[in-house]
Amino acid sequence: MTGDQGLPRLNRGTRPKPPIRIVHLGLGAFHRSHQAWYTQHAGDAAEWGIAAFTGRRPDAADVLAEQDGVFTVVERSGRGDSFEVVGSIVEAVDGSDVGRLTELVAAPTTAVITLTITESAYAADIAGSAEGSTPLARLVTALAARRDAESGPIAVVSCDNLAENGDVARQAVGALARARDGGLAAWIDANVSFVSTSVDRITPRTTQADLDVVAASCGYRDLAAVVTEPFHNWILSGDFPAGRPHWEDAGAVFVDHIEPFENRKLWLLNGSHSILAYAGLLRGHATVAEALSDDVCRGAVEAFWDEASRHLSGDELQIPKYRKALLERFGNSRIAHHLIQIAMDGTTKLRMRAVPVLAAERSAGRSGDGAARMIAAWLAYVSSTTELQDPLAADIQDAKTLDGEHRTAALVALISTELANDAATVSQIHGQLDSFAATTSHA
Numbered sequence: 016m017t018g019d020q021g022l023p024r025l026n027r028g029t030r031p032k033p034p035i036r037i038v039h040l041g042l043g044a045f046h047r048s049h050q051a052w053y054t055q056h057a058g059d060a061a062e063w064g065i066a067a068f069t070g071r072r073p074d075a076a077d078v079l080a081e082q083d084g085v086f087t088v089v090e091r092s093g094r095g096d097s098f099e100v101v102g103s104i105v106e107a108v109d110g111s112d113v114g115r116l117t118e119l120v121a122a123p124t125t126a127v128i129t130l131t132i133t134e135s136a137y138a139a140d141i142a143g144s145a146e147g148s149t150p151l152a153r154l155v156t157a158l159a160a161r162r163d164a165e166s167g168p169i170a171v172v173s174c175d176n177l178a179e180n181g182d183v184a185r186q187a188v189g190a191l192a193r194a195r196d197g198g199l200a201a202w203i204d205a206n207v208s209f210v211s212t213s214v215d216r217i218t219p220r221t222t223q224a225d226l227d228v229v230a231a232s233c234g235y236r237d238l239a240a241v242v243t244e245p246f247h248n249w250i251l252s253g254d255f256p257a258g259r260p261h262w263e264d265a266g267a268v269f270v271d272h273i274e275p276f277e278n279r280k281l282w283l284l285n286g287s288h289s290i291l292a293y294a295g296l297l298r299g300h301a302t303v304a305e306a307l308s309d310d311v312c313r314g315a316v317e318a319f320w321d322e323a324s325r326h327l328s329g330d331e332l333q334i335p336k337y338r339k340a341l342l343e344r345f346g347n348s349r350i351a352h353h354l355i356q357i358a359m360d361g362t363t364k365l366r367m368r369a370v371p372v373l374a375a376e377r378s379a380g381r382s383g384d385g386a387a388r389m390i391a392a393w394l395a396y397v398s399s400t401t402e403l404q405d406p407l408a409a410d411i412q413d414a415k416t417l418d419g420e421h422r423t424a425a426l427v428a429l430i431s432t433e434l435a436n437d438a439a440t441v442s443q444i445h446g447q448l449d450s451f452a453a454t455t456s457h458a
């Protein structure tokens with residue numbers, strides 16, 4: 016029992032309600048701590064309201080709608096918490112309400128569509144979603160309405176942890192549009208700008224304990240609060256043909272070439288997160304901070320970083336400083352970032368976090384042992400559990416019916432067929448399976 020039942024519920028009160036000019040798909044914790052926060056901190060925030068749609072369930076929209084869209088961002092550092100009410104989301108909608116999505120995307124006043132639909136949602140859509148119930152299928156329906164309304168060009172901004180996320184979104188949306196109507200695909204090609212971004216702000220799932228802290232500290236009940244680290248970063252590359260908020264006022268950076276920044280973040284931060292997730296869970300840890308304090312996990316992270324750093328060139332990347340900052344961010348034990356959350360959807364994530372580094376090291380004539388160990392940790396982890404959330408969960412279970420190196424090859428194939436076809440790489444990964452837990456069985 017939280018003891019906060021007598022407190023008033025957070026509501027908008029006299030806070031301004033900017034007009035909707037941004038539509039967001041994937042109303043999760045990260046959208047609230049990142050894009051909504053940046054929009055609130057733009058100098059022209061009064062002109063930019065967000066209508067945010069959930070992905071699979073209405074819950075987050077229901078809770079936020081009860082608060083007229085406002086919520087608390089708790090910035091949690093090693094020293095303490097600070098609280099800020101964010102009001103940039105002005106409408107929270109159940110994602111299944113395609114009518115409202117269509118209406119908003121078709122409006123000429125809407126200029127930007129942002130996405131945090133998870134990495135797997137792009138692949139699922141590429142595979143085809145005839146029933147139109149996935150976020151990108153809904154987006155294509157809404158873009159068709161924008162074309163019909165002659166409301167002009169618009170920007171789609173992927174904020175998911177994917178390499179070249181703008182291009183991935185373009186291809187997925189394009190494939191879906193072509194399957195429906197070639198004319199629509201051509202219109203999208205000519206009128207929709209797909210912006211690539213690198214997004215960063217560690218934001219774990221909110222817990223009841225977090226909500227209790229907000230109630231005790233702020234004197235109101237907020238069921239949509241998010242807890243995040245003070246650090247925030249947003250690098251964007253691409254055009255905004257209908258305008259955008261002045262996000263640079265909040266620290267966003269616009270660049271011509273995003274790839275080095277994307278790789279730095281995806282490999283050094285997300286890659287090491289994956290190592291800590293699988294190795295840490297195998298070794299009995301629950302959070303990032305706990306896993307990092309284990310020398311075996313920390314050693315695996317450092318070895319992977321050494322390899323990845325060789326393929327991240329350019330003074331502007333400031334790799335030593337970035338690595339040092341990551342150790343501090345991961346070590347913030349006041350943020351309970353649960354490894355089990357990071358461990359989800361491993362097949363999709365490792366394709367971007369381990370495979371490119373392993374391939375680059377191999378091409379340079381080195382072993383790529385650090386990257387191979389990330390894959391080995393994933394393999395050992397999926398072998399040790401039946402509770403998996405992964406788009407290829409059924410294939411993982413099938414592969415687990417095999418033994419020894421056959422099993423390893425079958426599991427590696429779910430991440431990269433090229434690696435799986437290379438017997439030396441399969442043996443290399445197989446040989447590392449016991450790196451993290453002697454008790455795990457891979458027979």
Ligand SMILES: NC(=O)c1ccc[n+]([C@@H]2O[C@H](COP(=O)([O-])OP(=O)(O)OC[C@H]3O[C@@H](n4cnc5c(N)ncnc54)[C@H](O)[C@@H]3O)[C@@H](O)[C@H]2O)c1
Nearest residue numbers: 041042043044045069070071131132133136175176217218
């Ligand atoms: N949380 C972070 O620290 C963080 C940081 C950087 C980037 N991101 C990116 O943001 C994404 C979302 O993170 P979050 O913390 O908000 O997660 P979340 O679980 O809180 O929210 C994700 C949203 O996407 C929807 N969704 C999830 N899977 C879906 C699917 N397969 N199809 C359709 N909709 C789906 C959910 O319903 C929800 O609306 C991540 O996958 C990642 O790509 C997160």
Ligand SMILES: O=P(O)(O)OC[C@@H](O)[C@@H](O)[C@H](O)[C@H](O)CO
Nearest residue numbers: 176214215216217218285288357
């Ligand atoms: O969000 P995911 O599931 O892609 O990855 C899990 C974490 O690595 C990720 O959320 C990081 O915390 C985040 O990318 C930091 O900005």
